[in-house]
Amino acid sequence: MQAAEAEWTPSQCRARDILDRIGDKWSLYVIATIGDGTKRFNQLKREIDGISQRMLTVTLRGLERDGIVTRTMYPVMPPRVEYSLTELGRTLLENVTAFVLWAERHVDEIEAARARYDARAAEEVEPFA
Amino acid sequence: MQAAEAEWTPSQCRARDILDRIGDKWSLYVIATIGDGTKRFNQLKREIDGISQRMLTVTLRGLERDGIVTRTMYPVMPPRVEYSLTELGRTLLENVTAFVLWAERHVDEIEAARARYDARAAEEVEPFA
DNA sequence: CTGTATCCAAATCGATACTG
DNA sequence: CAGTATCGATTTGGATACAG
Secondary structure (H helix, E strand, O other): OOOOOOOHHHHHHHOOOHHHHHHHOOHHHHHHHHHOEEHHHHHHHHOOOOOOOOHHHHHHHHHOOOOEEEEEEEEEOEEEEEEEEEEHHHHHHHHHHHHHHHHHHHHHHHHHHHHHHHHHHHHHOOOOO | OOOOOOOOHHHHHHHHHHHHHHOOHHHHHHHHOOOEEEEHHHHHHHOOOOOHHHHHHHHHHHHHHHOOOEEEEEOOOEEEEEEOOOHHHHHHHHHHHHHHHHHOOOOOOOHHHHHHHHHHHHHHHOOOO
16 A cells, blocks of 8 residues: 555554554553552542443453453452553553643643634634624 | 542543543544654545544644644645644654554564463363363 | 545444343 | 443444535
């Protein structure tokens, strides 16, 4: 397709499906919320605003499959399951944290940019109303 | 909503909608593909594998609105439009790049983890087949 | 070339009910 | 408590047609 394209692009490399996974709706939050510690299922559910039981399960399974999260089940009643990051997961956590910090640092700047953009768009519709 | 929640979690902070934006399907690739340079619309479309015209437009508008991408239009025929990162966008690019590099560095490890997980899952269905 | 508009298919997601 | 199963609503996204 892009045989003439000598340059490397992220969307064409082998890491694509890994990037896609992290780019899903919840993985980033799950990783950030587990953090350095150990968390139980419902604890995560409470702390991640808006996530449904289903999506937490699906996301955790995906991260477990990728070797980013470990799942430890204690065969007691009621069941107790603990999640924490693997060593690999903790290297990813550094990136996630950097990213969250970036967002925090620039939240005002971005909201201002949005306001400017929206005002500009409204103006173009009604220039001098 | 979460007034009783004293603890800070990334999913409840003001940066939430910013993180959500970057976590969409294409933003990361668009940012990485524009990179330090300047790219035209169809150039991006060619280099980002699998993106449709519609989604490239939608993603670029979102990034432009957030002040991450600038759009420069030359009023010629045929139209020529160039996209590049703003200063803010370039600070984000650093995070994106770190993230892409992380994925590249660990792609083998993750694929191995996936294979292990899948083998394990198959085993549990047919323990000694 | 760089879009916008419309329509439709598919994936995603949340609510609910149920299980060990 | 920690899930699984199912279903319907919503969202997303691709294909197509068309415009400046």
